[in-house]
Amino acid sequence: MTAAPTSSLVAPQQALPQGKPGTKGIQLDESAVVRLKVLLAERNTPLAGLRIAVKGGGCSGLAYHMEWTEQPKERDKIFERDGVRVFVDPKSYLYLMGTELVYVEELLASGFRLRNPNEKASCGCGDSFTV
Amino acid sequence: MKGFLQIHDPLKPKGSAVGIDLGTTNSLVAAVIQGKPACLSVDEGESKLLPSVVHYQPDGGVAVGQRAVAQLATHPTDTVKSVKRFMGKSLGDAETKKLGSYAFVEGSGVVRFKVAGGNPVTPIEVSGEILRALKRKAEAHFAGKVEQAVITVPAYFDDAQRQATKDAGRLAGLDVLRLLNEPTAAALAYGLDKGAQGLYAVYDLGGGTFDVSILELTDGVFQVKAVGGDSALGGDDFDRAIVERLLTQRGIGAPSSAQIAELLQLARAAKEGLTVATEATIHFEGQPFTVRREEFEQWIAPLLQKTGVAVRRALKDAQVTAADIKGVVLVGGSTRVPAVRRFVEQSFGKPPLADIDPDQVVALGAAVQADLLTNKDRQDEVLLLDVIPLSLGLETMGGIAEKVIPRNSSIPIAQGQLFTTFQDGQTAMDIHVVQGERELVADCRSLARFRLAGIPPMAAGMGRVEVRFAVDADGILSVSAKELTTGVVSSVTVKPTHGLTDEEIEQMLLDSIDHGEEDMARRLLAEQQVEAQRMLLDGHKQLQQNGDLLSNEERGVFVTKLEALEALARTTKDHHLLKQAIVAMDDIAKPFVERIMNRAIATAAVGHRVEDF
Numbered sequence: 244m245t246a247a248p249t250s251s252l253v254a255p256q257q258a259l260p261q262g263k264p265g266t267k268g269i270q271l272d273e274s275a276v277v278r279l280k281v282l283l284a285e286r287n288t289p290l291a292g293l294r295i296a297v298k299g300g301g302c303s304g305l306a307y308h309m310e311w312t313e314q315p316k317e318r319d320k321i322f323e324r325d326g327v328r329v330f331v332d333p334k335s336y337l338y339l340m341g342t343e344l345v346y347v348e349e350l351l352a353s354g355f356r357l358r359n360p361n362e363k364a365s366c367g368c369g370d371s372f373t374v
Numbered sequence: 375m376k377g378f379l380q381i382h383d384p385l386k387p388k389g390s391a392v393g394i395d396l397g398t399t400n401s402l403v404a405a406v407i408q409g410k411p412a413c414l415s416v417d418e419g420e421s422k423l424l425p426s427v428v429h430y431q432p433d434g435g436v437a438v439g440q441r442a443v444a445q446l447a448t449h450p451t452d453t454v455k456s457v458k459r460f461m462g463k464s465l466g467d468a469e470t471k472k473l474g475s476y477a478f479v480e481g482s483g484v485v486r487f488k489v490a491g492g493n494p495v496t497p498i499e500v501s502g503e504i505l506r507a508l509k510r511k512a513e514a515h516f517a518g519k520v521e522q523a524v525i526t527v528p529a530y531f532d533d534a535q536r537q538a539t540k541d542a543g544r545l546a547g548l549d550v551l552r553l554l555n556e557p558t559a560a561a562l563a564y565g566l567d568k569g570a571q572g573l574y575a576v577y578d579l580g581g582g583t584f585d586v587s588i589l590e591l592t593d594g595v596f597q598v599k600a601v602g603g604d605s606a607l608g609g610d611d612f613d614r615a616i617v618e619r620l621l622t623q624r625g626i627g628a629p630s631s632a633q634i635a636e637l638l639q640l641a642r643a644a645k646e647g648l649t650v651a652t653e654a655t656i657h658f659e660g661q662p663f664t665v666r667r668e669e670f671e672q673w674i675a676p677l678l679q680k681t682g683v684a685v686r687r688a689l690k691d692a693q694v695t696a697a698d699i700k701g702v703v704l705v706g707g708s709t710r711v712p713a714v715r716r717f718v719e720q721s722f723g724k725p726p727l728a729d730i731d732p733d734q735v736v737a738l739g740a741a742v743q744a745d746l747l748t749n750k751d752r753q754d755e756v757l758l759l760d761v762i763p764l765s766l767g768l769e770t771m772g773g774i775a776e777k778v779i780p781r782n783s784s785i786p787i788a789q790g791q792l793f794t795t796f797q798d799g800q801t802a803m804d805i806h807v808v809q810g811e812r813e814l815v816a817d818c819r820s821l822a823r824f825r826l827a828g829i830p831p832m833a834a835g836m837g838r839v840e841v842r843f844a845v846d847a848d849g850i851l852s853v854s855a856k857e858l859t860t861g862v863v864s865s866v867t868v869k870p871t872h873g874l875t876d877e878e879i880e881q882m883l884l885d886s887i888d889h890g891e892e893d894m895a896r897r898l899l900a901e902q903q904v905e906a907q908r909m910l911l912d913g914h915k916q917l918q919q920n921g922d923l924l925s926n927e928e929r930g931v932f933v934t935k936l937e938a939l940e941a942l943a944r945t946t947k948d949h950h951l952l953k954q955a956i957v958a959m960d961d962i963a964k965p966f967v968e969r970i971m972n973r974a975i976a977t978a979a980v981g982h983r984v985e986d987f
Contacts, residue, residue, distance in 0.1 A: 267884075282381070293381065310382035337763070337880055347378070354378025 269295070269331060270343040271324040275355065278346040279327045286311065292321070292328035295344070295357070297335040305338065307357055391522040391551065391748040392512050393559070393740025396501060396539065398458040399581040401426045402734060403508040404741035405516075411563065411741040413734045416511040423733060424511075428503045429453040430489035438507040447635075451477045452490040456582070457504075459605075460485050460497035461542075462535030498538050502545035509546055523548045524744040526736050529555040529587050529598045551747045552847065557587035558596045559739030560703045564727050567594050573698050575688075577718050577726065578705035579681065582608040586685050588692040588699075592869060595848040602688035607680055609645070609708030615673040616641035620656065620663050645670070649710050671713040678717045685721050702726040707733045762787070763879050766843055766851060766870060769806035769815040771796055771907075772900035778843045781811065788844040795829065795837035797911065802827040803839055805855050809870050811886030813897035819882070821868050826855040828862040834911075845870075898949040905956055906943035910936060913963065916970060923969040935962050 271279075283289050294312040297305050312330055315321050319330040331339055342359040393411070395402045400423040404413045413422040417439040429442035430452045437445065445453045454476065465478060465485050479486035479494045486494035505525075512520040525548075527539050536553050543550035554562075557576035561567065566574055571591050578585040585603035589596045617637045621629055629637070640656045647654035648667050656663045689696060702722045708714060709732045718726045730738060762785060767777035770793070779789050795803065803826045810818035829837045838858045845851050854865035886893070913936050921929060935958075942955050 286383075307379055308382070309379050310384055312384075333880060334763070337883055355381070356378060 267340050269320075269322040269329055269336075269339060270341075271322065271327060271329060272343055272345040273324075274346040274348075275344045276325050276327045278355070280325075283327070288313065292330045293344075294319075294330045294332075295335065295339060295342075296332060297338040309355065390512070390516050390518065390520050391524070391744040392508075392520055393554075393737055393742065393744045394505065394508055394523050394525045395556070395559070395737035395740060396458065396504065396525055396527075396542075397426055397580070397736075398456050398583060399426060400424060400733070401504050401508060402737035403512050404734065404737040405512065406741050406745035411738040411745070413731075413737055414512055414515045416508055424504065424508060425455075426457065426504055427453060427455040428457070428500050430491050430495070432490045434491040436503050438503055449490070451488070454487055454489070454495075454500045457497050457500040461501065462532065462538040463497070498542045498545060501539070501542035505542055505546035505548060509548060521547065521549050522551050522744065522748055524551050524554050524740045524747065526554050526556045526559045526740050528585060529557055529601045530585075530603075551744060554740055554743050555587075555596075555598055556585070556705070556736050557589055557598065557601075557703070559736045559743065560705045561589055561591075561596055561739065562742050563730055563735045563739035564701075564703055566701060566703070567591060567596065570700060572700040573599070573692070573694055575685075575699045575702045575722060576705055577681075577685070577702055577709065578603075579708040579714060580608050580706040581610050581708065582606070584608060584681050584684065586681070586688045588688050588694065590692075595850065595869065597846075597848065597850055597867075599694070600688045600692035602684040602691065604680060604684055607677065609706070609711075610638075611677050612645050612670075612674050612708065612711065613638050613641040615677070616644060616656075616665060616670065619665075619669075619673065620658065623663065624658075624661075645711065649712060667712075674711070674713060678714065682717070682721055696722045699724075703735070704728045704732050705735050762845060762849075762870070764809045764819075764870070764882060765811055766807070766809055766821075766845070767818075768841060768853075769808060770904075772904040773815045774897055774900050774904075775808050775810065775813060775815045775818050778841065779845065783845075785845045785849060786847045788842065790840055790842040793839045793841060794835045795832065795839070796834060796908070798834050798915070799831040800834070800837060801829045801831055803829065803837075803855065805841065805853065805864070805866075807851070807853050807866065807868065810882050812882075812889065813893040814900065817885070817889070817893070821851070821870055822853070822866045824853075824855075824864055824866045826857060826862065826864040828860065829857045830860055832859075834908075895949065899947060899952065902949045902952040902956065903943050906939055906952060909956060909959060910940055910943075913959075916966065920966075920970045920973065923973065924966060928966075932962065932966065935959055 279293060283291060288311070291311050291313050292315060294308075294310050296308045296310075298308050315328070315330045316332065318333050320333065320336050322329045322331070329344065338361055339357075339359060340361065342357050342361075345356050345358060347353060347356055390405055392403050392405045392414075395404075401416075402413050402422055402424065403416060404411050406412075415422060416424040418441075421440075424439045425443050427439065427442040427446065429437040429445040429449065431437065442453055443455075446455065463485055464483055465480075477488040479488055484496050486496050487500070488494050505523075509520050509523075523543060525539055525543055527536055531539070539553060540550050556578065560576050560578070561574055569591075574589045574591060574596075576585075576587045576589065578587070583603065583605050584607045585601065587601045588599040590599050591597075617634065620637065620641075621627075626633070637656075637658060640658060644654040644656050644665055648665065648670055651667075653664055653666045656665070685696075689699075699722050702718055702724065704715070704718065704726045709718070709726075709728070715726060715728060762779060762781055762783050765777040765781040766779045767775050770776045776791070778791050779787055793803070804823060805826060806815065806823045807821040808815055808818040809821050812818050826839060829839070839855050840858055841853065841855045843851065843853050849869065850867060851870050852865060852867045854863055856863045913932070917929070917932065917936075924932060939955050939959050942952060946952050
């Protein structure tokens, strides 16, 4: 005999999955590649890479974290475009599959953004999200 | 406007992370410096101990530590000590008013002290001042910012007390990385987490409190199995024992408070002297009073016996014996007394771990944890420790995985869900705990199984079982099932990530995406199969009990339709089709159900007059 949820009273129906997230891997938009090259040159470390990670915390549950990394770690996943490398640790990759890194130039400000298809909600601060 | 992401540069120095022991009597701050944890000097005379005392001055200034202690005698209501005892408490709590002679703001809700120099202050604000003082000292030490801290709390602190501690940290401008149980911190300081799995005890005898904790180490994570102690027993009682003997010998029946204060200080010095020497002499009002170590040990023996009672109770609560304990850690300055060490050794049958300064051991352990949580080299290991990587749930009828805690929930978290019995007279429920994103149990990872027995026989759907999933800050999952009419409970504890590599987690997630649609169809089918089964069970039962209400012809149709439904439920893969058949069956059964209802009402109505209704 097994636990049975009452059909009407209690066990809430699971929401249907929101379709398949698109592609796997991490995409680097050309805008990001151009900007990263500039920053790497300014930093005098043309061979360094950008680490993108996901951490617990932030107002929506998870938060993005980006930092410069000189060398990838053993189990990192490495994505490259035009010689610019991005490193993602395997745990963070679970939350980042299909994400695109873009550099946005707006009227008053410009900066990096991650377009993550896994994201269900994000918050105003920009580095916190829910999947 | 949504903000942009910053790129951090690890080559630029970042603030250090510290461990803080926010104690009842003293507080300490420690940090890992060049790979080793060390306590920082925080008070006058390079002392590592900051008395947890805060003095509020009329001009709005605040003094913490020794400078505040100096004001205790003259400004008792403006000087708050032992504020930890007030954390998360309200004025209504019976204990609260007995502590100290403060001027409280009357009214319900949180405790507020009326102090000099401005508005009343809450215990959170007072603790915030202590934390701010520690933060400042640490920043002076590092000549840089200190913004992250692990703060220790007693294992028995409840949610309100823990939240209050976190709030105090935030008030002091600290990002509280984690609250760590004090006994766990002590165990971490000794590196026990890297040692053998098993049970450990922490014997913590401070100035005014005694705590004993039984910890279990599994997969490098400590879990508190039982706690015990006495909130009014500590080293101060040892001092009092000496003072009492001296007063008796001198024939001082009613000592002044100044005499007592002086004597307590002298007695404390004598006690500390007896740790190394076999006798100590107190010079009080011009005359010597000599205490031999054996005498002193006799005087405190009853106090040690009291701690023994708490130790035995904690062992009993943890359902273990002293022989099961792999190691005992000493915490608290009073464990320096040789008689205490001997007593602990006798109680547990093994010499305690005592190499680390027992005043500092908790803070040092907190520093180790803070380092672990922030150190770049080790960050991979802990990066996502605070969220659940895969959903946790249980098996329901039809092999469906019902998720109770969804993936990505941040921990600690607790979720309950209500389930009902499926069959008439069902007296047990098998709880199968599973992990994963797939819709069917067959595709999930099985974590544990246990049975809730002792459900009284009831009609299907009447037995109600509350299943509760709780994941603590260390990622340990406890599942308990409770039948609500009888209160019978059964439970299990597991570590969901045990033996699971990142690659496996990734594969499980990818599978759930790849098989999403197919899984959903299978789940919907399984749900309809369960529904069909429920209908078949009920249909056959009613045929047996109320079959006489149907004509032979009706009965023939009913039975044929039931059999057809049974066959369809067994063979079809199309949940739409099965659902249609179920709805059709429901229509066929309707007249039958009506007659059964009428009969039931008629039976119930026998012996009643119409007016009764």
